[in-house]
Amino acid sequence: MPVTRGFRGRRRPEGDATRVPPGQYVVDEFPVLSAGPTPHVPLSEWTFTVTGAVDAPRTWTWEELLALPAEDITTDIHCVTRWSKLGTAWKGVAVDVLLDEIETAAEYVTAFCDGGYTTNLPLADVVDGQAWIVYEYGGEPLEAEHGGPARLLVPHLYLWKSAKWVRGLELTEDDEPGFWEGLGYHNRGDPWREERYWSD
């Protein structure tokens, strides 16, 4: 690739290469990127629903979600806008718990959210301990601007897949592009393969 005259750049510290995907740089702060206003739904009205290609939809209230077995998750997160944040600490419920005992022929899932945001994922990317519905960050309730009261966390994919303000999962037999996936961003979004845009 062509060298940019005069550009030297700043190398990341040695040892990061196994944790920082190509084209990413590490930040200490936690940037906020959203396509619209931050929604605020009272917890008394909040529910989480698994619906779509299932025998019967299942719904949890906020209290019921908190009563489910929770995990502490420490993980690195990677935003398609090129920042990565290492060692973030979350608490939440594995998607496996929410899908437990659900019979489905679906191979895909669409997360749906307050504010109308959606994102699509292969079901295989949200099971087997790879995805959670998280409600705490750094030991505190998850702030609204970072997706609280609860967001999806799928840390092995770019962060737009970790939908903020998530309210449920729709299981689908066909793959249906979500919000950014319909606007030029990659359908799967694996940061290690730099799956940023349609053309990648």
Added chain:
Amino acid sequence: MRVTGAHRETARSRTLLLDVPGWPGHLAGQHVDLRLTAEDGYHAERAYSIASPPESAELALTVERVDDGEVSSFLVDEVRVGDELELRGPVGGYFAWQVADGGPLVLLGGGSGLVPLVAMLRHRAASGGDVEVHVLVSARSPADLLYRDELDGYAAAGLDVRVTLTRTWPDDWAGGTGRVDRAGLEAVVPGPGREPRVYVCGPTGFVEHVAALLVELGHDPHAIRTERFGPTGG
């Protein structure tokens, strides 16, 4: 692609003009990814909003230097006319406006968040300028205000363009001062009944504050499109 022109906008920002062979065209509000490569192969890539309208032959990017920004400081202080840069795009189809989308168009920009909004203003002007538009720009001081002469020109031509300064302002400053508040927003944004298309761009604090006020004022959250620039703009 080649840098064909460069001019300083403020002490911290500069506009680069680029000749991009095979540019597929863009929508006002979209951005590009610029990639810089060092001699040893190290590279860094960042997104920058396009300031030029789709009608412009050259692509204009206005870049603001962020503290410790390895890419932005290079682009603001070191790039020269004739240099070659690698570019990818356009990117982003949501924070975009075209004349056919109609109005009333409302553009609310904080700091360098004005860049994609000025592309919309330029697009509007280039295509006849019939769409009703309301603009509110928040800057720290007169010296930090991007496109000042151009904004004055729009105001002189009768557009509703307001500037509010948040930190320092001259004694004879006739515009707004301090943080944008509910009353200030209500004065510039047509009521929800008129279904304005609202674009908000700036630092996270500005965008969160303004978008929340708009929802309070009864605007449909789906009619409010936001884009945030943070210190990680790099």
